[in-house]
C-alpha cells in the first residue's frame with residue numbers, strides 16, 4: 132500500500148460507470164481496487180484496457196472476486212484494501228428485468244448496500260472511508276413534481292427502484308447514526324458507447340447501425356412516449372468523485388435538466404446516418420418508416436418499415452417523465468455537463484457503426500454474426 136496515494140474500492144467495476152470511473156480515478160493517481168463477479172466467461176471487456184499483469188509489483192488497478200450478496204467477502208476485502216473511498220456501483224440495474232428477478236434485485240441492490248456500510252462500521256473505518264451510493268432518478272417514479280430535485284418525494288415504480296430506495300435511506304441512516312461520510316448521488320439516466328446493450332439508447336444506436344448496414348431489418352421497442360433526462364456517463368462519473376470531495380456528506384441530484392421522448396432519440400439516431408424517419412400510428416400501432424436517405428451506401432428503401440412497437444417491452448408500471456434539477460450540484464460543486472444529447476447520440480452512433488462494420492465484414496466473409504437484439 133502506498134500511503135501517498137489515495138485508494139478507491141469500486142463495486143460494479145465491470146459495468147459502464149465502473150469502467151469510466153476507474154479510468155478517471157487512475158488518471159487522478161488513485162490506486163483502484165474493483166469488485167468483479169465470477170462468470171463462466173470473461174466479463175471484463177470494458178476494463179480490459181486497464182488490466183495489469185497480476186505478477187507485476189506495484190499495480191494500481193487490482194480486481195477481486197466478490198458479490199454484493201456475500202457479506203464475509205465484502206468485509207474481508209474492505210479490511211484488506213482499507214479504502215479511502217468506496218463507490219458502490221454494483222447492482223442488478225435493469226428496471227424491466229427487476230420485475231422478473233425481484234428478490235435477487237432486493238438482495239443485491241438493497242441489502243448489498245447495507246452489507247458495505249455495515250462492513251465499514253464493523254471494521255472501525257467510519258472516520259476513514261467515504262462512501263458513494265449509486266442512487267437513481269427511478270426513486271421519483273410516478274410524477275410528483277417536475278423538475279425533480281433533492282426535495283422531491285419518492286414514489287418508486289419497480290422492484291429495482293424499491294430496492295434502491297432502501298439503499299438510499301440506509302445510506303442516510305448510517306450517515307446520521309454513525310457520523311459516516313456517506314452520500315447518495317441521485318443520478319438521472321446516463322449513457323455512452325459502452326452502455327449495456329439492452330438499455331433503450333444503446334438498443335437504438337446498435338439497431339440503427341445494423342439497419343443502415345443491412346444487417347437487421349427492423350427495431351422493436353416498447354413505450355416510445357417515455358421521457359428521460361439523458362446525459363453522458365463520462366460527465367456523471369466525474370461528479371461521483373466530486374461528491375466525495377465535498378466538505379460535508381450530502382445527497383445530490385445529477386442531471387442535464389432537459390428531457391426527451393424515446394421516439395426523439397430514435398429520430399436523432401437515424402438522422403446521424405442520414406435517414407429521415409416518418410412516424411405513423413399511435414401507441415402499440417405506431418411504426419417508423421424511412422422517409423428519405425441521403426447516403427446511397429446505406430441499405431434501406433424509401434417507405435421501409437424500420438421501427439415497430441412490441442408490447443412485450445412495456446413495463447407493468449412505467450416511469451413516464453424524468454427531468455432533473457441539478458441546481459444544487461452546479462452551484463455548490465461547480466459541476467457542468469460537457470456533452471449534450473446531440474453529442475451523446477453522435478458518440479454512440481459513431482462507435483456502434485464501427486462495431487457493426489466489423490459484423491458486416493464477418494457476414495461478407497461467410498461467418499455468422501450476433502443476432503440477439505433484446
Ligand code: NDP
Nearest residue numbers: 143145146147148198199220221222224239265267320321
Ligand atoms: P451496469 O449494469 O452497466 O453495471 C452494473 C455492475 O454491477 C456490473 O459490473 C455488474 O457485474 C455488477 N453487479 C451486478 N450484480 C452484482 C452483484 N450481485 N455483485 C457484484 N457485482 C454485481 O450499470 P451502470 O454502470 O449503468 O450503473 C452503475 C450503478 O449506477 C448501478 O448501481 C445503477 O443501478 C446505478 N445507476 C445507473 C444509472 C444509469 O443511467 N446508468 C442512473 C442512476 C443510477 P457484471 O458485469 O458481472 O454484470
Ligand code: GDR
Nearest residue numbers: 224226267268269319320329330331332352353354357444
Ligand atoms: P431506465 O432505462 O428504465 O430509465 O433505467 P431504459 O433505457 O431501460 O428505459 C428507458 C425508457 O425507455 C423505454 N423503452 C425501452 N426500454 C428498454 N430497455 N428496451 C426497450 O425496448 C424499450 N422501449 C421503450 C422504457 O420503458 C423506459 O421508459 C436506467 C437504468 O440505467 C437504471 O439502472 C437507472 O437507475 C435509471 O436509468 C436512471
